[in-house]
Amino acid sequence: MDHFNYRNGELYAEDVPVAKIAAEVGTPVYVYSTATLERHFNVFSQAFDGANALVCFAVKANSNLAVLKTLARLGAGADVVSEGELRRALAAGIPASKIVFSGVGKKPSEMELALEVGIHQFNVESEPEVHVLSDVASRMGKTAQIAFRVNPDVDAKTHAKISTGKAENKFGVPWQDASRIYGEAAKLPGIEIKGVDVHIGSQLTDLEPFANAFDRVRELVQQLRSEGHDITRVDLGGGLGIPYDGNIPPSPVSYANVALNSIGNLGCQLIFEPGRLIVGNAGILVSEVVYVKQGAERKFVILDAAMNDLVRPAMYDGYHQIDTVREPDGSVSLEAADVVGPVCETGDTFARGRDLPPVAAGDFVAFRSAGAYGAVMASTYNTRPLVPEVLVNGDHYAVIRARPELDALLELDTIPDWLES
Ligand code: LLP
Numbered sequence: 001m002d003h004f005n006y007r008n009g010e011l012y013a014e015d016v017p018v019a020k021i022a023a024e025v026g027t028p029v030y031v032y033s034t035a036t037l038e039r040h041f042n043v044f045s046q047a048f049d050g051a052n053a054l055v056c057f058a059v060k061a062n063s064n065l066a067v068l069k070t071l072a073r074l075g076a077g078a079d080v081v082s083e084g085e086l087r088r089a090l091a092a093g094i095p096a097s098k099i100v101f102s103g104v105g106k107k108p109s110e111m112e113l114a115l116e117v118g119i120h121q122f123n124v125e126s127e128p129e130v131h132v133l134s135d136v137a138s139r140m141g142k143t144a145q146i147a148f149r150v151n152p153d154v155d156a157k158t159h160a161k162i163s164t165g166k167a168e169n170k171f172g173v174p175w176q177d178a179s180r181i182y183g184e185a186a187k188l189p190g191i192e193i194k195g196v197d198v199h200i201g202s203q204l205t206d207l208e209p210f211a212n213a214f215d216r217v218r219e220l221v222q223q224l225r226s227e228g229h230d231i232t233r234v235d236l237g238g239g240l241g242i243p244y245d246g247n248i249p250p251s252p253v254s255y256a257n258v259a260l261n262s263i264g265n266l267g268c269q270l271i272f273e274p275g276r277l278i279v280g281n282a283g284i285l286v287s288e289v290v291y292v293k294q295g296a297e298r299k300f301v302i303l304d305a306a307m308n309d310l311v312r313p314a315m316y317d318g319y320h321q322i323d324t325v326r327e328p329d330g331s332v333s334l335e336a337a338d339v340v341g342p343v344c345e346t347g348d349t350f351a352r353g354r355d356l357p358p359v360a361a362g363d364f365v366a367f368r369s370a371g372a373y374g375a376v377m378a379s380t381y382n383t384r385p386l387v388p389e390v391l392v393n394g395d396h397y398a399v400i401r402a403r404p405e406l407d408a409l410l411e412l413d414t415i416p417d418w419l420e421s
Pocket of ligand 1: 058059079094102103162199201202203237238239240274275276277312316328372373
């Protein structure tokens with residue numbers, strides 16, 4: 001459920017007309033709803049009421065400071081994968097004690113900052129990494145609390161580019177080596193083993209892969225305990241999908257049942273890293289129709305948003321519902337069109353043959369479910385400025401990231417002196 005609805009013949013974000021934001025801030029623009037963010041975070045965390053659970057929002061899904069602060073106020077922790085994300089989480093007021101650090105390529109400088117501020121846990125993904133972490137922590141006189149991310153070799157049945165739990169993927173330590181790797185890490189200075197971590201992929205719409213992975217984690221926890229490790233935490237990652245195309249994925253409550261059935265009685269702290277589920281449907285991307293063009297074979301609706309602003313369709317064949325900001329008249333007949341951006345690539349196509357109400361230049365459209373992996377993945381390809389972001393709260397809104405001036409983009413480059421003369 002979200003708070004983007006038609007009212008008085010036009011699309012509203014909570015109590016603000018989307019067309020008003022589009023006119024005042026310009027397009028393309030991401031618009032987020034506070035009430036939806038809050039609702040999604042609360043629904044997820046309440047599903048674990050009574051369990052010892054820490055919900056660490058996956059910052060990679062949406063790292064805007066205002067979004068993070070909205071979640072921080074509800075008690076969210078953070079799952080970060082870079083120094084930049086760690087700094088963002090801290091700047092938004094998320095306490096270090098609720099931050100976990102994931103990722104296969106953590107550098108010593110990133111470990112240093114994380115140790116300095118005292119994060120909750122490093123999710124270590126390889127043997128070389130745990131050795132570097134041991135060196136860095138020992139040098140600093142600190143102890144890193146760690147979980148190894150284990151690769152359970154489970155098929156997440158999602159898009160290949162966002163599936164992470166198969167043996168062939170780069171993530172985690174191999175399942176069959178886990179016991180040995182834990183045993184060796186336990187001897188390292190500066191390392192304190194706390195838990196087991198798993199994350200099998202994103203946009204999962206089926207609970208079975210979760211159940212399989214979590215059951216394997218339970219067995220591993222029992223084995224590691226029998227080998228003398230004091231395992232007190234289990235991090236089950238993120239990955240629960242959201243409805244993009246009308247198919248309704250399992251609810252957070254059903255997901256919680258699967259997790260609790262499997263892991264609930266181990267007496268561990270349970271850590272979750274949801275990203276998309278919290279922010280996905282809390283955001284839309286609003287764009288203006290620039291031209292409607294009749295090609296030889298197809299009709300094209302050409303927008304001022306492009307693949308650099310929302311890359312999911314080009315990168316993962318991602319489906320986003322596209323609504324007109326003016327509410328369509330129920331009697332109007334839909335017309336199939338390719339919805340495209342202005343970037344000079346055929347891949348800059350948001351939808352092919354999509355049935356839409358008739359639109360004309362100057363109309364606004366909204367891509368639904370664009371709050372996760374939208375703005376964070378934007379680029380300046382074709383020297384297009386990064387897309388701005390707006391946060392709505394009830395009947396008011398704020399620009400939470402302004403559209404950069406084009407001059408600022410040009411100023412990032414420098415001309416070497418041999419070209420000056
Ligand atoms: N934890 C780890 C270690 C992750 O790698 C991810 C996502 C998450 C948590 C959060 O997963 P979520 O709950 O959001 O599914 N750009 C792609 C998605 C990439 C996901 C990467 N990892 C997309 O737009 O579909």
